[in-house]
Amino acid sequence: MADEASPEHPLAISVEINPSSRENDCLPETCPLSPALVDHENEIVTAENQREHKLCAVCGVNNARFCTNCRQISYCGKEHQTQHWKAHKANCFPVKVVDRSSLCESVKPQGRAASHVLVATRDIKQAEVFFQESTILSAPGPWDSDAIEVAKGRPICVSCCEIIRGYCDFDDDDDDESTIRCSKCFWPVCNFFCESSKRHSEYECKILSANNVSSMVLNQMPDYECILVLRALGLKENDPERWMKLLNLEAPIDTCMDAETSLLFLNNAVKFVREKCGLKQYSDGLIRQVASICYVNAFCNEDHPGENGYIYKIATYIGDVSSKVSHSCVANSEWAVIPSEEDHIRFRALVPIKAGDLITTVYNYKKLCHKSTICRQPFLSDHYFFSCSCERCLDPSELNTFLSAVKCPSEKCDGYLLPIEPNKSNSVWTCNSSTCDMIETNTWVEEITESITRKFEPFPYKDPMRGLAKQMTETKRHIVGLKKLVDRYSGSHVHPNHYLLLNAEWKIMQNCYYYIMNVKHWSPDVIDLIVSIGKKHLEIFDKLSPGVSRRRGYILYFLQSGLLESIRHGTASLTKLHKKKPVDPEKQESLKKAYFDMMKMRAESVKIFSFKGGIKNSMEEELLNFSSPDQPFLSCLKFLERILDQSIDA
């Protein structure tokens, strides 16, 4: 039996795996989960022992066969596997690569014929880190308009892909320059550690320096993107195992040659590798094949420029099993990279995932998470060559959030225009009011959104965590300016939840947060703003990024900080009063409730941030540090304890 799907296992019923392809469908014998993530406590024979000797986990007999789901445990036959399933179920490897054709229609991603998907082999709990692997490769990029905006002319370290902070003028011929350039190839690096990292020094640095491939003109960034392809080709000689894994990934070379952006990427790669780096041993065809693999399988920009207010890396990662994960705009998992020489990519369940469910994630948070369907679809079709048909993409109201809804131009109508076919770029838009028959073209809607976008341009992305926190006048100007614009367009031109307004509100909320953190005497309006925006966004993102998503984590964190300040502020006057007479029981009750609501939010955001907690330089790590009992928090606690006449555990 051991070569059958496990008994009671839902995959045995829902997914028919073609026996001839079974071996390929199985995960590699080395379970990609790190041992720390696998709990073998309940196994009868220790996994290591039985794996090595292929002993049956029940009777210990030799030469047993592996459980096909996890290949971490063996059985002599069906009887013992069935008997042991109860104990093994919780540890059985949680995901499996399956042939797309073997999936039933209800879970199969629609569109271009991609061959593989990742499916849960058992129930996965919410917040469980269910899968982790070292990446096949990672490299700087993609170098697109967002990266240009965020980098603001600063170089990206060719090794760790971080924006080199504190750097002013890369082309200046001063001392600073030598400290941020690799001493051999002269490409930008953070420090000696990055210069000597295996990833940079072993292959590409030699090629770049031998051929004098310079990166003098920083914004000639297509060369930066080509480092990914150069590194990938380097695997052929230096790491055949990884090279084979890479070649086995989907390579949509013909589709890439047919589309403008991808064709440019492929052609740049050929030019860079053959002409600039002089590597004539790689044929145009092979370079294009590798470039197309890189193009379609990459996970990009782990931290999100602009959206979460923090960008550290402009990086691209390619994994083996992780590259089989499908995209969904309402995903059931989120990914993060733990930086190291091998950059581990890990996945966590945002919501409970049932055995047999497709594992989905958002391929690029920045481009997809907070945008409307009319923005997401072109990105997905340009970069991944498919039309997403997730529940959010097929619903004109985007799960009742009205993220793309535009005010109906008919004078007496209160309705909003929504696209009839939201995942088609040329869809007609109709009014959602039952008494209005207004119809508009996609071009008309685009003109409205473009004109509003232009109005927000004077308030570009800033990095509030660092620079702006010290420039509070500028922060205030942004808060006031953005709020004015939101009020102007909300309800009159677009729906109050329109994604352009949400993006502006997101910036307002962040700026308010940093304002109250850095300014002693703030006006209560700032707190009201954080709290009202936070509550509104929580409601929307409960639908769009449900569960333990980072977006919800940030919202909860900002919201609790506003609530904490509002409890402190609203009760400050009571301190004096309390000295004279006891606090009115009703007030006491409402304070207690506000306090426990705030604590709940704080705890939930900390739980969400723990996914990336410990990852150096992540925004989550920074906020986790903030969320340890800090001064305002402790003084608020003390005050509440006094007036509630009881002690509260922090």
Ligand SMILES: C[S@@+](CC[C@H](N)C(=O)[O-])C[C@H]1O[C@@H](n2cnc3c(N)ncnc32)[C@H](O)[C@@H]1O
């Ligand atoms: C990173 S790869 C995923 C693995 C790929 N399916 C395979 O066979 O190896 C990205 C490709 O998967 C396909 N894909 C991912 N999510 C999809 C979805 N929701 N609907 C249709 N196709 C999807 C697209 O063809 C996309 O180019």
